[in-house]
Amino acid sequence: QSALTQPASVSGSPGQSITISCTGTASDVGGYNYVSWYQQHPGKAPKLMIYDVNNRPSGVSNRFSGSKSGNTASLTISGLQAEDEADYYCSSYRSSNTLYVFGTGTKVTVL
Amino acid sequence: QVQLQQSGPGLVKPSQTLSLTCAISGDSVSSNSAAWNWVRQSPSRGLEWLGRTYYRSKWYNDYAVSVKSRITINPDTSNNQFSLQLNSVTPEDTAVYFCARVAATGNDFDPWGQGTLVTVSS
Numbered sequence: 001q002s003a004l005t006q007p008a009s010v011s012g013s014p015g016q017s018i019t020i021s022c023t024g025t026a027s028d029v030g031g032y033n034y035v036s037w038y039q040q041h042p043g044k045a046p047k048l049m050i051y052d053v054n055n056r057p058s059g060v061s062n063r064f065s066g067s068k069s070g071n072t073a074s075l076t077i078s079g080l081q082a083e084d085e086a087d088y089y090c091s092s093y094r095s096s097n098t099l100y101v102f103g104t105g106t107k108v109t110v111l
Numbered sequence: 112q113v114q115l116q117q118s119g120p121g122l123v124k125p126s127q128t129l130s131l132t133c134a135i136s137g138d139s140v141s142s143n144s145a146a147w148n149w150v151r152q153s154p155s156r157g158l159e160w161l162g163r164t165y166y167r168s169k170w171y172n173d174y175a176v177s178v179k180s181r182i183t184i185n186p187d188t189s190n191n192q193f194s195l196q197l198n199s200v201t202p203e204d205t206a207v208y209f210c211a212r213v214a215a216t217g218n219d220f221d222p223w224g225q226g227t228l229v230t231v232s233s
Contacts, residue, residue, distance in 0.1 A: 003157055036219035045209055045226050046158075051219035089158055093218040098175040100148075100218070102158035 004029065004090055004103035011109040017078040020106045022090035023071060028101055030071035034093035037066060037075045041086045049088075050075060077108070085110045113137040115210050115224035123204075123231050129197040132187075133210030133224050140186045140193050141166045144215040149184060149195045152226075153206035163213070164193055200231045 005023040012018040022029065022037075029035055035053045038046035048057055050066035053073060063078045073092070077084055090103035119131035131149075138145060146165035152158050162174035164184045174182050183196040197204060207228050211220035 032218075034218035038220070045223035046220070047223075048219055048221040051217055051221075057221065091158075091220070096176075097173075097179075098160065098177070099163075099173055100160040100220075102150075102160070104157055 002101070004092060004101055006088075006090060006103040006106045008104070009107045009109065011111055012077075012080045013111045014080055014082065016080050017076060018080060018108065020075045020077075020088055020090075020108070022073040022075070022092075022103045024073075024092055024101070025071055027096065028092040028094040029068065029073050029090075031095060032093050033068070035066065035068060035073040036091045037064075038089045038091065039084075039086045040089065046089060080110055082110050084108060113212055113222055115212065115222060117208070117210055117224040117227045119227055119229075121228055121230060123200055123229060124233050125201055125231055126199055129195070129200050129204060129208075129229055129231070131195045131208055131210075131227055131229070132192055133194070134190070134192040135212075136191075138212065140164075140191050141188055143167055146213045146215065147184075147186070147193045148211045148213055148220065150209045150211055150220065150223075151206040152209065155203070156206070159206075161195070161197075165215075202231050205229065205231045 037050040040046045053068045054066040114136045116134045123129045146163045148163040149161040181198045207226045210224040
């Protein structure tokens with residue numbers, strides 16, 4: 001069950017924008033609009049930030065946005081804030097016996 | 112507002128069975144509009160979906176290929192909760208285990224339980 005590929009780390013200064021990529025295959029990211037993104041602070045459970053590629057749940061800041069092109073999805077955080085420092089994971093539905101796959105995770109550092 | 116509360120032992124001996132429970136508030140394990148999942152997280156394997164149970168006129172289960180021969184996820188309608196059993200554990204099963212809800216209309220995990228660190232060690 002191969003994980004989706006994310007960069008290990010991304011950093012930016014307060015106020016800047018950063019983008020995290022999530023690369024899969026035609027059997028997951030590229031085949032369905034079922035990509036979601038999660039924020040995880042140390043010792044905490046993941047929190048849903050984006051669902052169905054580009055939708056924000058109620059209560060999530062509009063500084064978070066998602067997109068997809070082919071087999072690669074992206075999460076953009078604009079106006080970076082100190083509280084955004086966390087690990088971020090993508091996830092996708094997959095057409096296989098293992099229904100869901102997660103990304104390898106990206107550590108976001110606010111400089 | 113749906114909330115999930117996990118319980119279960121944090122230490123399991125090799126070859127024994129890992130058992131965890133996830134209690135649901137704000138929704139029903141028998142809901143036709145949700146599926147109830149287990150996910151684990153470890154440094155070596157990252158986040159890994161393990162399986163789900165859901166009710167659509169009857170009960171269904173789906174399991175990840177990696178654990179299919181060892182896993183059982185059961186609903187407990189009397190207590191509005193669901194459980195995870197993982198048999199024949201090894202140190203590789205050491206991880207933080209989470210329960211999570213997936214709505215029938217989507218494929219995203221929300222909310223999550225608080226997580227339980229399970230260590231497999233003698």
